[in-house]
Amino acid sequence: MRTTTAEDTGTASGEPSLPRVALVTGAGRGIGAAIATELHRLGLRVALLDRDADAVAGLARELDPDNGTTLPLGVDVDDIEAVEAAVREVADTWHSPDVLVNNAARTVAGSVWDIGLDEWDAVMATNLRSVFALTRLCAQQMRRRGWGRVVNLASLAGQQGGTLAGAHYSAAKAGVLALTKVFARELAAQGVTVNAVAPAAVLTPAVDELGAAAVSEAARSIPVGRLGRPAEVAALVAYLVSEEGGYVTGATFDINGGTHMR
Numbered sequence: 001m002r003t004t005t006a007e008d009t010g011t012a013s014g015e016p017s018l019p020r021v022a023l024v025t026g027a028g029r030g031i032g033a034a035i036a037t038e039l040h041r042l043g044l045r046v047a048l049l050d051r052d053a054d055a056v057a058g059l060a061r062e063l064d065p066d067n068g069t070t071l072p073l074g075v076d077v078d079d080i081e082a083v084e085a086a087v088r089e090v091a092d093t094w095h096s097p098d099v100l101v102n103n104a105a106r107t108v109a110g111s112v113w114d115i116g117l118d119e120w121d122a123v124m125a126t127n128l129r130s131v132f133a134l135t136r137l138c139a140q141q142m143r144r145r146g147w148g149r150v151v152n153l154a155s156l157a158g159q160q161g162g163t164l165a166g167a168h169y170s171a172a173k174a175g176v177l178a179l180t181k182v183f184a185r186e187l188a189a190q191g192v193t194v195n196a197v198a199p200a201a202v203l204t205p206a207v208d209e210l211g212a213a214a215v216s217e218a219a220r221s222i223p224v225g226r227l228g229r230p231a232e233v234a235a236l237v238a239y240l241v242s243e244e245g246g247y248v249t250g251a252t253f254d255i256n257g258g259t260h261m262r
Contacts, residue, residue: 019069022241023047023090023097023138025077025130026104028055030204031153034230035101035237036070037063042238044099045069047090049083051076077104077130078122087137096141099241102131102176103153105169107206112167120168127172128179135183135194143190149241150183150192152176153233156200156256173198177252184250193249195240200256202228223258 022039026032028050040046040063048056053074060070071093073086090097106126108119131152142148157165158173177196184194201207201218207227208215219226233255239245240253254260 018095020044020098021047021090021094021096022099022101023049023087023134024101024103025049025134026153027059028052030206031199031202031230031233032101032103033059034234035103038231038234038238039099039101039241040064040070045071045094047071047073047086047093047097049073049075049077049086050104077134078125080129080133083130083134084137087134091141097138098142098145098147099149099151100134100138101151101153101237101241102134104130105153105155107165107169109166115166115168123166123168124172124175127169128175131176131179135179139183139187139192142192143187146191148187148190148192149245150187150194151237151240152180152194152196154180154196154198154252156198156254156260159198159252159254159260180252181250188249191246193240193246195245195248195250196252197233197236197240198252198254198256198260199228199233200259202230202233204230221259222256226257228255228257 022044024032024036024046027036027048036046036048048060048070050056056072060072064070071090075082075086077083104126106123108123135150139148154176155173157170158177161170180194180196187194215227236253236255
């Protein structure tokens with residue numbers, strides 16, 4: 001796979017070529033950390049955004065001890081003003097993102113009858129509004145340069161309407177799938193692709209907390225007989241942000257061990 005690195009970034013005005021810049025939200029742990037790690041391994045400079053400032057600072061030190069190719073950003077995606085400031089910091093440090101991975105998410109389990117309106121709004125803000133806001137922020141410069149990649153992390157819940165993760169989570173992730181198509185149509189002619197990745201059960205810290213018995217029980221319902229690994233999701237995202245991914249846009253990629261086939 002050809003990576004989108006040093007020789008790929010340049011502008012019509014003759015600015016020097018530089019490594020691509022990626023912004024990954026929810027990068028503090030789990031799938032987001034795996035994606036950030038993989039993109040950094042492929043040679044991109046990576047801005048790691050998460051409300052857990054200590055987590056992204058630790059990952060940045062692990063990936064980049066010399067502190068030149070990572071940028072930790074302790075920001076909550078619900079705070080749009082802080083998000084705007086973070087995008088400006090990325091641009092000031094390197095340049096505006098060439099790659100945006102909207103991964104930040106909030107899950108609140110419970111019955112549809114127990115969801116308060118404030119909780120509904122909070123889950124929507126994290127899972128859907130942030131995708132809308134960040135994509136608009138970053139895509140302006142992507143289309144000006146004539147190249148960009150946006151990958152939105154959706155979910156099996158957004159395809160099947162599952163309630164285990166909360167009806168508001170499912171509704172928000174379904175909205176992410178629709179928003180992916182809207183932005184894909186808007187940006188295709190400017191060389192910017194927008195795609196969604198929809199994982200099912202993946203071995204993340206949140207899943208680990210459920211215990212070995214719960215994980216084993218969940219695995220029995222998956223045709224391949226196991227949960228997914230964050231690195232597998234990261235590898236799929238890496239393809240979508242590569243040069244080879246340039247003919248793919250507006251698509252949703254299932255990564256669920258055969259749980260949902262279509």
